[in-house]
Amino acid sequence: xxxxxxxIGNELLSGFTVNTNASWIGLKLGKIGIExxxxxxxxxxxSKIIFELEKLSEMASTVIVTxxxxxxxxxxxxxxFYSYFEDSxxxxxxxxxxxxxxxxxxxxxxxxxxxxxxxxPEKGEVIQNxxxxxxxxxxxxxxxxxxxLPGVPKEMKAMLNNSVIPILKNQVTNPLITRTIRTTGIPxxxxxxKINKNINIHHSQCSVAFLPKLTGVDxxxxxxxxxxxxxxxxxLTPVIEKYVYGYDDVSLEEVVGNRLSELGLTLATAxxxxxxxxxxxxxxxxxxxxxYLGGIISYNNxxxxxxxxxxxxxxxxxxxxxEETVREMAQGVQSLFKSDLGISISGIAGPTGGTPEKxxxxxxxxxxxxxxVAVKKxxxxxxxxxxxxxSSQVAxxxxxxxxxxx
Amino acid sequence: xxxxxxxIGNELLSGFTVNTNASWIGLKLGKIGIExxxxxxxxxxxSKIIFELEKLSEMASTVIVTxxxxxxxxxxxxxxFYSYFEDSxxxxxxxxxxxxxxxxxxxxxxxxxxxxxxxxPEKGEVIQNxxxxxxxxxxxxxxxxxxxLPGVPKEMKAMLNNSVIPILKNQVTNPLITRTIRTTGIPxxxxxxKINKNINIHHSQCSVAFLPKLTGVDxxxxxxxxxxxxxxxxxLTPVIEKYVYGYDDVSLEEVVGNRLSELGLTLATAxxxxxxxxxxxxxxxxxxxxxYLGGIISYNNxxxxxxxxxxxxxxxxxxxxxEETVREMAQGVQSLFKSDLGISISGIAGPTGGTPEKxxxxxxxxxxxxxxVAVKKxxxxxxxxxxxxxSSQVAxxxxxxxxxxx
Numbered sequence: 001x002x003x004x005x006x007x008i009g010n011e012l013l014s015g016f017t018v019n020t021n022a023s024w025i026g027l028k029l030g031k032i033g034i035e036x037x038x039x040x041x042x043x044x045x046x047s048k049i050i051f052e053l054e055k056l057s058e059m060a061s062t063v064i065v066t067x068x069x070x071x072x073x074x075x076x077x078x079x080x081f082y083s084y085f086e087d088s089x090x091x092x093x094x095x096x097x098x099x100x101x102x103x104x105x106x107x108x109x110x111x112x113x114x115x116x117x118x119x120x121p122e123k124g125e126v127i128q129n130x131x132x133x134x135x136x137x138x139x140x141x142x143x144x145x146x147x148x149l150p151g152v153p154k155e156m157k158a159m160l161n162n163s164v165i166p167i168l169k170n171q172v173t174n175p176l177i178t179r180t181i182r183t184t185g186i187p188x189x190x191x192x193x194k195i196n197k198n199i200n201i202h203h204s205q206c207s208v209a210f211l212p213k214l215t216g217v218d219x220x221x222x223x224x225x226x227x228x229x230x231x232x233x234x235x236l237t238p239v240i241e242k243y244v245y246g247y248d249d250v251s252l253e254e255v256v257g258n259r260l261s262e263l264g265l266t267l268a269t270a271x272x273x274x275x276x277x278x279x280x281x282x283x284x285x286x287x288x289x290x291x292y293l294g295g296i297i298s299y300n301n302x303x304x305x306x307x308x309x310x311x312x313x314x315x316x317x318x319x320x321x322x323e324e325t326v327r328e329m330a331q332g333v334q335s336l337f338k339s340d341l342g343i344s345i346s347g348i349a350g351p352t353g354g355t356p357e358k359x360x361x362x363x364x365x366x367x368x369x370x371x372x373v374a375v376k377k378x379x380x381x382x383x384x385x386x387x388x389x390x391s392s393q394v395a396x397x398x399x400x401x402x403x404x405x406x
Numbered sequence: 407x408x409x410x411x412x413x414i415g416n417e418l419l420s421g422f423t424v425n426t427n428a429s430w431i432g433l434k435l436g437k438i439g440i441e442x443x444x445x446x447x448x449x450x451x452x453s454k455i456i457f458e459l460e461k462l463s464e465m466a467s468t469v470i471v472t473x474x475x476x477x478x479x480x481x482x483x484x485x486x487f488y489s490y491f492e493d494s495x496x497x498x499x500x501x502x503x504x505x506x507x508x509x510x511x512x513x514x515x516x517x518x519x520x521x522x523x524x525x526x527p528e529k530g531e532v533i534q535n536x537x538x539x540x541x542x543x544x545x546x547x548x549x550x551x552x553x554x555l556p557g558v559p560k561e562m563k564a565m566l567n568n569s570v571i572p573i574l575k576n577q578v579t580n581p582l583i584t585r586t587i588r589t590t591g592i593p594x595x596x597x598x599x600k601i602n603k604n605i606n607i608h609h610s611q612c613s614v615a616f617l618p619k620l621t622g623v624d625x626x627x628x629x630x631x632x633x634x635x636x637x638x639x640x641x642l643t644p645v646i647e648k649y650v651y652g653y654d655d656v657s658l659e660e661v662v663g664n665r666l667s668e669l670g671l672t673l674a675t676a677x678x679x680x681x682x683x684x685x686x687x688x689x690x691x692x693x694x695x696x697x698y699l700g701g702i703i704s705y706n707n708x709x710x711x712x713x714x715x716x717x718x719x720x721x722x723x724x725x726x727x728x729e730e731t732v733r734e735m736a737q738g739v740q741s742l743f744k745s746d747l748g749i750s751i752s753g754i755a756g757p758t759g760g761t762p763e764k765x766x767x768x769x770x771x772x773x774x775x776x777x778x779v780a781v782k783k784x785x786x787x788x789x790x791x792x793x794x795x796x797s798s799q800v801a802x803x804x805x806x807x808x809x810x811x812x
Contacts, residue, residue, distance in 0.1 A: 014432050019429065023421035041445040043443060188477065189517040192517070278682065279682025288681075300695065300699050337709065379511045382560075
């Protein structure tokens with residue numbers, strides 16, 4: 001079943017408000033098997049709204065409109081609905097009394113301006129709003145369901161949950177199921193190449209989408225048949241097993257944290273160019289104090305030597321950004337915190353500080369686990385912030401891979 | 407001047423990705439006087455994209471399209487552009503060699519699939535992408551400018567800034583000027599109250615908007631006359647001077663960093679609940695190694711005692727989240743790094759770990775500067791991530807205020 005979404009408001013177009021309503025509604029409808037196939041954002045303008053009601057109902061069997069139900073002059077959604085459905089709204093005395101009462105409870109005399117919020121349709125229905133004064137509207141026309149809801153997120157969410165979802169749920173048979181496979185450490189195209197050999201990504205009943213982010217690529221499967229999704233997942237995973245860190249909403253720091261907990265191991269961090277980002281991500285997981293002991297942000301060489309025990313000679317011979325230095329940093333932080341694992345990062349985040357031999361984006365990561373130390377070298381070519389982010393991701397992934405077969 | 411925005415991607419419609427690109431573009435164009443009057447989001451579908459290029463160009467003189475420029479089968483934006491503009495793209499050998507080189511630097515053989523990203527238009531122009539493999543497209547038709555940019559925010563932003571804005575800027579006459587006054591440490595309503603007394607925020611030629619965020623409130627002035635904006639700013643600033651940390655896009659960590667540089671002072675951090683976020687923010691500023699020496703993430707009590715020299719008795723008597731502990735942490739990190747300033751944070755980020763006496767959101771921040779130590783106590787009541795973010799902001803603001811009159 002398809003839905004069209006119309007969000008109304010200048011503040012959305014100008015960018016002062018991020019349209020979080022749209023994604024919230026997308027997820028919510030997706031869960032009951034309704035797919036938003038088109039989303040338009042327009043200004044508060046009556047004739048434009050009427051035009052969109054017509055357009056969107058040609059493309060979808062449900063049209064959800066948010067915004068423009070307030071009491072002021074620029075709120076024209078209700079009026080557009082009445083015109084489009086050729087309805088003659090009537091004044092709802094009971095609701096007006098109710099509203100007057102609500103205002104008096106917060107010591108306000110209700111402004112006359114609010115009278116337009118007490119109108120109710122003859123041909124359509126009212127959607128109650130427990131949290132505000134703007135009620136919603138529900139109309140049916142030519143097999144299409146039309147809803148108008150306020151733009152205030154709290155009110156819209158409560159009304160969608162309590163009134164819209166129950167109506168729509170009954171209309172859906174055979175909902176779409178989604179499964180996300182989260183990968184890191186492989187570019188989108190290389191991942192697609194691996195997968196294409198083993199599965200038919202143009203499966204007639206299951207669609208596959210690649211969602212690349214700086215820190216990895218998500219593969220998303222959509223299908224109406226849970227068995228086909230499970231089959232796809234079973235065929236897919238072995239081919240790319242090394243890169244898959246989890247499913248659906250899980251983050252890499254959660255996966256690593258859970259694994260450390262399972263194994264009863266502890267971790268400490270030594271960060272140079274990431275400046276604390278790795279520690280920040282690890283401690284973003286509630287309960288991280290069970291396995292994360294702490295870290296050193298060794299931004300200058302003195303900290304590397306005095307706190308982490310990196311040898312002066314190592315720094316002089318190989319430099320702060322080198323295999324040898326991160327090796328000693330990882331061992332140093334492991335021994336300082338008496339942790340099972342010590343992870344270290346040193347690199348040139350940019351935009352300055354690069355040289356021909358050591359360009360911006362050169363990052364070394366060291367992992368000391370028990371008595372073994374592994375060091376990896378990377379050449380990223382991003383800006384400062386991205387280099388920090390991708391370095392923290394790669395470091396977490398090194399820990400994940402090291403603990404995979406423990 | 408009017409612009410239409412087309413954002414492409416199932417992940418936007420399904421709600422898996424919040425469309426932050428749209429609001430970012432809205433703000434960015436608004437700054438040079440271009441108003442987005444319509445925004446459509448559709449699926450990756452070639453004929454739908456072609457249909458929208460036609461529709462949006464009827465409503466606006468600039469059409470910006472994001473998304474669908476990747477190498478995989480579901481990326482069809484470039485192909486839709488070539489069809490709509492009746493162009494025959496040609497293979498760009500130089501760019502292909504460049505891409506091959508970039509992949510080899512991260513130890514990958516470039517997949518054949520990426521060849522479609524090396525195509526270039528004959529009738530239109532290519533928009534360079536320094537941060538990724540997907541280049542953009544620029545076409546002109548019937549007085550309308552059409553741009554295709556990738557959906558990856560970092561790449562889209564850099565390309566819009568470097569290539570799109572310079573082209574569009576020349577088209578605008580009498581643009582709207584925007585000035586943002588950035589504040590922190592005061593709630594929106596208190597700020598508005600202070601301001602309302604001194605200026606007429608309903609000025610006929612200059613509009614004022616309050617933009618509250620977790621970490622502070624931005625006051626935004628819009629006007630077509632630079633002199634009026636300057637007058638407004640001059641009237642406004644003295645009333646709220648203590649809370650203003652900067653203007654326009656500057657961040658608090660940049661302001662603090664610049665001030666430390668100016669004064670030739672150095673800083674070290676001791677973080678408990680923020681887990682490295684403060685260090686991460688400080689080192690997000692290029693050149694921070696001039697004043698930031700490093701830090702300790704003292705996530706457990708051993709680190710607080712052994713590295714920072716917090717007394718066992720202090721921890722036993724007052725606990726890790728206390729005025730006394732953050733005082734010793736600040737002094738400890740200052741003396742460990744031999745820095746001029748030492749800043750410390752300890753608190754209960756949540757969602758677990760709270761008690762009736764020490765609830766979630768209780769945060770202490772200590773600042774040791776020379777021989778003086780100041781400690782502040784805060785009661786936030788946010789989720790874990792927000793508590794970490796707001797704590798790092800408050801800590802930076804304490805440093806800013808301490809250095810204000812130095």
